[in-house]
Amino acid sequence: MRIAVINSGSSSLKFKLFDMDTKEVLDSELREHIGEDGAEYATHKEALESIAVDFESIDAVGHRVVHGGESFSESILIDARVEEGIEKLIPLAPLHNPANLEGIKALREKIGNTPQVAVFDTAFHASLPKEAYIYALPYEMYEKHKVRRYGFHGTSHSFVMKVAAKKLQKDVSEINLITLHLGNGASACAIKNGKSIDTSMGFTPLEGLVMGSRSGDLDPAILLFMQRELMLSVDEVDTMLNKKSGLLGICQENDLRKIIKSEEKHAKLALSIMIRRVQKYIGSYMALLGNVDALVFTGGIGENSEYVREKILDSTLFQSLKVLVIQTDEELEIANQTLLTIEKKV
Numbered sequence: 001m002r003i004a005v006i007n008s009g010s011s012s013l014k015f016k017l018f019d020m021d022t023k024e025v026l027d028s029e030l031r032e033h034i035g036e037d038g039a040e041y042a043t044h045k046e047a048l049e050s051i052a053v054d055f056e057s058i059d060a061v062g063h064r065v066v067h068g069g070e071s072f073s074e075s076i077l078i079d080a081r082v083e084e085g086i087e088k089l090i091p092l093a094p095l096h097n098p099a100n101l102e103g104i105k106a107l108r109e110k111i112g113n114t115p116q117v118a119v120f121d122t123a124f125h126a127s128l129p130k131e132a133y134i135y136a137l138p139y140e141m142y143e144k145h146k147v148r149r150y151g152f153h154g155t156s157h158s159f160v161m162k163v164a165a166k167k168l169q170k171d172v173s174e175i176n177l178i179t180l181h182l183g184n185g186a187s188a189c190a191i192k193n194g195k196s197i198d199t200s201m202g203f204t205p206l207e208g209l210v211m212g213s214r215s216g217d218l219d220p221a222i223l224l225f226m227q228r229e230l231m232l233s234v235d236e237v238d239t240m241l242n243k244k245s246g247l248l249g250i251c252q253e254n255d256l257r258k259i260i261k262s263e264e265k266h267a268k269l270a271l272s273i274m275i276r277r278v279q280k281y282i283g284s285y286m287a288l289l290g291n292v293d294a295l296v297f298t299g300g301i302g303e304n305s306e307y308v309r310e311k312i313l314d315s316t317l318f319q320s321l322k323v324l325v326i327q328t329d330e331e332l333e334i335a336n337q338t339l340l341t342i343e344k345k346v
């Protein structure tokens, strides 16, 4: 059985082809800068067309879809109704869901009725209890406008949870973890008995930890100040928070390897702010979980930087925690979910 995985980001497209019997990667391709000025590929469709694979030989395709809203709490076989559902969620993920849809539609032209499965970044967090996902806003913001915490990186948190359970020789349904996906985007997740019960990303991936170029948690009044007093437009504030903040905003650099090596004072400050935020989340998730079987580091930073891991763990409160470093593999998890979903339908 051969399963292809398509992970379309706002301006990138990752393609991987798996042999599901051996879990071997048969092909792996990356297309970047899609739609940017002077780029090789104007659309995700063109990028996909450029991948020279015999699509006839593929048994199923799994697509990463960023936002499943409240409509999709698990992976699902894509049909016209599902495509419509993903389209309806575009206001919640204006950069990502259109790219994901374009990938799905472009492939349909190539592979006809071969099953395609949507695997949602939000789905693992469908188990959040209401007290975790309702913001303290007028309740109609949730009821009428669906403003709530959704959480993201679910595929990664769920993948490392399963690996951690194996390592600890525990059943997934009995495991309590704090998982930290620390990459350019970053999020923390509190997992109780194998289910996400809280996570740091919220209505969008902007909330929570300090990221490469995203601010994470802020006093929302700052946004009002920027608009009222500094006369910034909504789009300017949006760009500032998502693309010009985080590590990049503080020290003009978002590559953590360079930040760690730098002696420059803003670089040191950026690192301290980022680490302190992670520590605050670990502490609060310890309070929510009570017993924690392990703290799991993953993502480019979490997997590779012993220095950052040590700095994060430098608190007396954390000395009793068992620490695991697990390499995430979102594409493999999407392939596994795709297989499970099509098997359920047969």
Ligand code: ADP
Pocket (backbone or CB within 6 Å): 182, 183, 184, 185, 212, 254, 255, 256, 257, 258, 260, 299, 300, 301, 304, 305
């Ligand atoms: P994305 O969210 O874009 O998938 P990654 O998970 O690839 O990001 O993580 C990218 C981040 O990981 C960058 O900040 C990079 O500097 C950092 N990183 C990668 N390797 C190391 C390392 N050995 N030490 C410190 N940081 C690292």
